[in-house]
Amino acid sequence: MAFEKELEAFQRRSEAARAMGSPKRLAERKAAGILNARERVDLLVDHGTFEEAGLFARSIRPEAADVSNGDGVVSGFGHVDGRLVGINAADFTVLGSSSAAIHGKKQSFVRNAAAANGHPVINLMECAGGRIPDIMGAAGIGASGEIARYSRRRTTPAISAVMGLTYGGGAFTCINSDLVVMRKGAVLAVSSQMATSVAIGEEMDPQDLGGWRHHSEGTGFVHAVADTDEDCVAWVKRALSYLPDHANAVTPRTEFAADAEAAVAGILDLVPEQRGKTYDMRKVIAAIADPGSVLPIKDRFAKVAVTCLARIRGRAVGIIATNPMFKGGALDPDSCDKIAGFIVLCDSFNLPIVFLADTPGFLVGLESEKKRLAGKIMNFMAALELSTVPKIALILRKSFGQAYLNMGGGKSDTTATWFTGEISFMDPAVAVNIVYAVKREDDPERFEQLAREVSKDTSAYDLAAPFMAHAVIDPRETRAYLDRQLDIFSRSLTGGVGAHRLADWPPAF
Numbered sequence: 001m002a003f004e005k006e007l008e009a010f011q012r013r014s015e016a017a018r019a020m021g022s023p024k025r026l027a028e029r030k031a032a033g034i035l036n037a038r039e040r041v042d043l044l045v046d047h048g049t050f051e052e053a054g055l056f057a058r059s060i061r062p063e064a065a066d067v068s069n070g071d072g073v074v075s076g077f078g079h080v081d082g083r084l085v086g087i088n089a090a091d092f093t094v095l096g097s098s099s100a101a102i103h104g105k106k107q108s109f110v111r112n113a114a115a116a117n118g119h120p121v122i123n124l125m126e127c128a129g130g131r132i133p134d135i136m137g138a139a140g141i142g143a144s145g146e147i148a149r150y151s152r153r154r155t156t157p158a159i160s161a162v163m164g165l166t167y168g169g170g171a172f173t174c175i176n177s178d179l180v181v182m183r184k185g186a187v188l189a190v191s192s193q194m195a196t197s198v199a200i201g202e203e204m205d206p207q208d209l210g211g212w213r214h215h216s217e218g219t220g221f222v223h224a225v226a227d228t229d230e231d232c233v234a235w236v237k238r239a240l241s242y243l244p245d246h247a248n249a250v251t252p253r254t255e256f257a258a259d260a261e262a263a264v265a266g267i268l269d270l271v272p273e274q275r276g277k278t279y280d281m282r283k284v285i286a287a288i289a290d291p292g293s294v295l296p297i298k299d300r301f302a303k304v305a306v307t308c309l310a311r312i313r314g315r316a317v318g319i320i321a322t323n324p325m326f327k328g329g330a331l332d333p334d335s336c337d338k339i340a341g342f343i344v345l346c347d348s349f350n351l352p353i354v355f356l357a358d359t360p361g362f363l364v365g366l367e368s369e370k371k372r373l374a375g376k377i378m379n380f381m382a383a384l385e386l387s388t389v390p391k392i393a394l395i396l397r398k399s400f401g402q403a404y405l406n407m408g409g410g411k412s413d414t415t416a417t418w419f420t421g422e423i424s425f426m427d428p429a430v431a432v433n434i435v436y437a438v439k440r441e442d443d444p445e446r447f448e449q450l451a452r453e454v455s456k457d458t459s460a461y462d463l464a465a466p467f468m469a470h471a472v473i474d475p476r477e478t479r480a481y482l483d484r485q486l487d488i489f490s491r492s493l494t495g496g497v498g499a500h501r502l503a504d505w506p507p508a509f
Contacts, residue, residue: 014055016069017055017056017069018038018069019069020036020038020069020070020093020094021092021093021094022093025093026093029093033228033229034163034229035163035229035230036091036093037073037074037090037091037092037093037097037124038074038089038091040089040124040163040229040233041074041076041078041087041089041124043229043230043233044080044122044124044233044236044237045078045079045080045085045087046078046079046081046082049079050077050078050087051076051078052074052075053076053106053110054070054071054073054075054076054102054106054109055070057070057071057102057105058070058071059071059095059101059134060100060101060102060134064095067094067095068095068102069091069094070091070094070106071094071095071100071102071103071106072090072091072092072094072095072096072097072098072103073088073089073090073091073097073103073106073107074087074088074089074090074091075088075106075107075109075110077114077119080122080237080240081237081240081241083120083240083245084119084245085119085120085121085122085240086110086111086113086114086119086120086121086122087110087121087124088106088107088110088121088123088124089123089124090123090124090125090126090127090163090164090170092126092127092128092165095128095131096126096128096129096165097126097127097128097170098130099129099130099131099168099169099170100130101134104169107173111152111158115152115155118155118156118245118246118248118249119156119245120156120157120158120159120240120245120246121156121157121158121159122158122159122161122236122240123158123159123161123173123174123177124161124163124233124236125160125161125162125163125164125166125170125173126163126164126165126186127165127166127167127168127169127171127173128165128167128168129168129169129170130168130169150172150176151176151504152176153503153504154178154247154344154348154500154502154503154504154505155246155247156245156246156247157178157179157245157246157349158176158177159177159180159181159236159239160173160174160177160179161180161181161182161183161232161233161235162180162181162182162186162188162222163183163186163229163232164186164187165186165187166186166187166188167187167189167190168190168191171188171189171190171210174188174221176507178345178348179223179224179297180221181224181225181232181236181239182212182216182222182225182232183212183225183226183227183228183229183231183232184212184225184226184227185211186211186212187206187207187211188210188215188221188222189206189209189210212225216298217301219301219509220298220301220302220337220341220509222298223239223297223298224296224297224298225300238295239295239309242295242311242316242351243316243349243351244349244350247348247350247497248497249350250496250497251316251351253313254314255314256290256291256293256314257291259291260290260291260313261479263286263287263291264287264288264476264478264479265476267284267287267288267475267476267478268475268476270287271284271396271397271420271475273420275397275422278324278325278329279325280325281306281321281323281324281325281356282296282306282323284321284396285306285308285310285319285321288312288478288479289310289311289312289319290310290312290314293311294310294319295309295310296308297309297345298338298342301334301338302332302335302337302338303323303325303326304322304323304326304327304329304330304331304332304363305320305321305322305323305331305335305338305339306320306321306322306323306356307319307321307342312354312479312482312483312486313479313483315352315483315486316351317351317352317353317354317486318342318343318345318346318351318352318353319353319354319356320339320342320343320353320354320356320407320408321355321356321357321358322357322358322359322403322407324358327363328360329358329360329398330360330361330363331361331362331363331406332363332368332371332373333368333371333372333373333376334371336373336376336377336406337509339380339383340379340380340383341509343380343383344383344505346387347383347386347389347498347500347501347502348500348503350389350491350496350497350498351389352389352391352392352486352489353387353389353390353408353412354394355391355392355393355394355408355409355412356394356396357393357394357396357399357403357404357407357409358398358399359399359400359403360398360400360401361400361401361402361403362377362401362402362403377402377406380406381405381406381411383502383505384406386502387498387502388498388499388500388501389498390413390485390486390490390491391411391412392408392412392414392416392485392486392489393407393414393415393416394415394417394478394482395409395415395416395417395418395421395423395460395463395469396417396418396420396421397418397420397421397422398421398422398423399417399421399422399423400423400424409423410468413485414470414485414488415463415469415470416469416470416471416472416473416481416485417460417463417469417473418460418472418473418474418478419460419475420460420475421459421463421469421472422458422459422460423460423462423463424458460472
């Protein structure tokens with residue numbers, strides 16, 4: 001056979017390159033129940049569809065050539081549930097998947113090709129940080145800075161999974177993504193605890209530095225948490241299903257169950273008549289959305305705000321709601337950041353937004369002012385006003401003050417209210433205290449009389465009379481009403497594609 005020696009060499013080199021790091025490190029991961037980079041890719045893509053780019057790439061440093069298969073990253077393209085995506089899967093068994101010249105070049109190749117051709121990018125991420133000695137010295141750090149890109153226009157979706165120790169460039173890749181899921185036990189931080197202990201003399205547990213609790217409950221950097229590598233990959237695939245391939249496309253409608261309308265019929269039993277009583281808004285959302293279609297986004301962070309991807313009669317939407325179960329539904333600084341970031345996601349990828357409001361306003365006070373509440377409110381408003389996707393605002397019970405506007409009231413394509421709606425500048429009880437200096441405990445009879453006075457003209461019908469609410473609806477009609485409005489405000493002239501004025505918004509957290 002012609003080229004027999006060359007073919008033999010090719011096969012040998014191919015097998016060696018696919019072997020990744022040392023057998024010892026691969027065995028340690030297997031024993032710990034952690035997948036290696038190629039196993040993660042195999043789990044992500046449809047069988048037989050992965051087209052690798054850079055199999056024979058190695059470190060730019062000759063002395064590292066024999067220990068740098070793929071230079072620590074498995075890159076390429078494959079199909080996920082039939083959709084073509086770009087993939088960068090960190091290989092921690094090779095030099096800790098540390099950031100270096102060829103390592104970065106491979107990842108940039110995938111990102112740039114995906115952006116130019118309209119494909120989402122999936123990052124399965126681990127990273128020991130910048131590679132030493134590659135980035136040491138003036139020339140080292142200078143070259144690293146020259147080739148790096150730390151901003152992205154949201155032309156195609158980027159979804160990242162934090163699947164191990166992820167520092168430096170790996171952390172920045174995740175932060176610059178649209179959606180991030182983190183495996184329990186993984187770490188996301190600028191530098192490792194070793195660098196931190198030397199630099200500032202501070203010893204700490206890696207989980208305290210950048211573990212899943214820290215980022216899902218404290219910083220809001222991650223959108224979801226998973227127990228295992230397999231769960232991480234499953235979440236990535238599910239999240240991708242709500243997003244289009246690129247910003248100039250829309251997510252196709254899907255089929256929905258024949259009994260999908262059943263839950264909304266009992267919605268009146270989920271919301272108490274007395275507005276002082278709390279309830280869980282997530283149950284209301286589940287009743288409105290297609291069964292099983294709700295994907296919570298940042299559900300552990302700023303819990304007073306509910307943000308989720310869902311489907312209504314097969315159509316992918318983003319839902320933003322206030323949850324009276326937490327802080328009585330009063331929005332705080334963190335919730336403003338959470339909602340603004342979610343608006344950026346929806347607007348960038350043509351997802352209509354549904355607002356569900358039941359809020360007494362913003363949580364004012366010393367702590368909120370220390371966290372720059374006024375600025376957060378305005379950032380939230382800027383994202384809302386700049387967004388060009390269809391927006392439907394619906395008031396369930398109360399919607400007071402500036403929060404009425406922030407939750408889409410008068411700022412959406414259409415504003416509606418349940419017949420239970422109550423809309424005003426502030427809670428009547430607060431107004432009585434401020435205007436009349438009367439407290440309920442001091443003079444209950446007078447307090448109630450004044451409260452009735454300031455509560456006049458605050459009903460759903462009072463908002464509808466000047467056509468500031470375009471509809472007052474029976475709560476049981478919510479699902480059908482939203483579906484009709486989504487049809488009306490479908491942006492048919494542009495094929496459902498918005499102007500993407502938020503595409504350059506900085507990392508949306």
